[in-house]
Amino acid sequence: MFPVSSQKKHWLFTDEKEIAQLREQANAAYIVKHGSHMTKEKRENHFLSCQEEESLLRYWEISMKKFCKNFNPPMPKATAATSLHYFKRFYLRNSVMDYHPKYIMVTCIYLACKVEEFNVSILQFVANVNGDKEKCCNIIINNELLLMQQLDYHLTIHNPFRPVEGFLIDIRTRFPSLENPDDLRPLIDEFLEKVFSTDAVLIYAPSQIALAAILHAASSTKANLDSYVTDLLLSREQLKNIVAAVKEIRMMVKGIPATISVETMKLLEKKLEKCKNPENDPDSDIYKQRMEEMIDEDDISNNKTYAKLTHSQSECSNDKILDQIFDQSICN
């Protein structure tokens, strides 16, 4: 149930400002960590700004939606929506420069498939990826635990799809004057898809988003749902608050900035290439070295324990021999 969920407790924020603040913090933290030796101007040139990060994220969100749409076998909308939730949550705390979105993207989708019980094996999954499949496998496996940790293991996501169904059943039952509520569906789906390009899911409850989608669809088709909302669904005291929320959601959807062109995207990628954290780039030497070190560490610790064991055993046998000699001398 949503009222007692971790989503409501930990992942709903006051407004877009608070969310922007979190992203700024993540961005600033990265710059401080990796650019302490640079001057202020140099830093601004070298690292991505918050706006640049955001436009990159938006670009990757769109490619994420495309990936989910073209996924084979066809992926349910809830799975795609959940993965977008994960993606958004992850970059509230982490900078794009620290972890490249393309790696986090596949990991988010793969984790969402598991959580939403959309059963695909990892081989089936990477078959949908262009490029090196084996590398993709490794990226997903290496990043999955990190992702879950960054999500605080809050994996259950409440999406607006079920509330939409609930509202449609309710409208059909209690508001028969609207003749064909199912006609609204294409518009609702369109709206919901757009919602995931905004941060509305990090601010409003899924039922509110669902209601906004239905009201948007109704107003687009000139169907009148006002009396349903004002007379049947809500009481007068609560009305103001919800109308405001619905309005805000619709504004957010309307205000989705245009997607960046491929050229700017390429420029940003070039910049990112320079300022990204090489430790988290699977192509970098440092990353490979670190992985090897981790494997070596395992070996070394094993070797150490082995050495310890053999040492203690040899000591033990020495003691025995000494005892024997001692006994013999007494006997003689």
Next chain:
Amino acid sequence: MEDQACPRCKTTKYRNPSLKLLVNVCGHTLCESCVDLLFLKGSGSCPDCHIPLRRVNFRVQLYEDAAVEKEVDIRKRILRDFNKKEEDFATQREYDDYLEEVEDIIFNLSNNIDVVETNKRIEQYKRENKELIQKNKHKWGKKENELEELLEQEKLEQEEKRQEMAKLELELQKKKVQQKEALIDELMFSEGDAKSIVQTFASNIQATKEELQVAPKATGFSSGIKFSQQSSSGFLPVPKIEEGPKYKYVPISQDFEGPTPPNWKDLKSKGFLSNVRPTNDMDKASGFEVSVPCLRALQEAMSCLYHNPKTHRKEQIAETI
């Protein structure tokens, strides 16, 4: 029965009921009085086969056929030396061969075939297996001792029981006498109705009899093993569970933070179910009812509809405090 007669004095069991036939190692019988007469000196020869015999070796004849008696005797003597056991042999075959040899010897001796030869064989065996014989004898002795001890104990217990019974009986008799005397005294000296006095006494006796009839509980099996120990240790007492106050069912209530969604009853009565696809047979077979997802969708539509992002954080902070 009439066949049982002493071969020497021709006395039969019929003529002398107390006739006791004795037998010696040769297997020939003699009655007790003949033995007394012939073996006055303690030793003599058998009147049948003239083998020198000793008086102490005479014993009561158990079997009618004296030949059997002789064989039993010989068997006893042979087995005293041929006392190997199955464990002493490596294979079943060897053990079987050994048993056959023993039977051969016994047969030869009891039927007087190659007696000298057979005796030689026995002597040789004795020489060869001196140690083993001694060892096994010791073992046998131990076992027999144990058995004897057991028997002794049983005997003792029986004796005790008998004594107790006798004691009880004595007491009972004493009591009876006392009661009789009391009754007579009562009849003699009291002034009450004689009939009623007799009746009360009779009923008293009846009562005591009934009391006595409650047999003392058996405390052991006939084999002497006490079963009280087993029964007491066999079952642990069932621990008593302390009962607290009874569980009271409180239906789960949920704050939807929105308009109240319909409940189970409303689903049907208000017609929500007519607006979803009906449950088909396949669904029912797997335990699925459309009402469940229907209610869930409605609940999720209503829950947190009143959510206000502006006040959400404040509420949370207030909650944690």
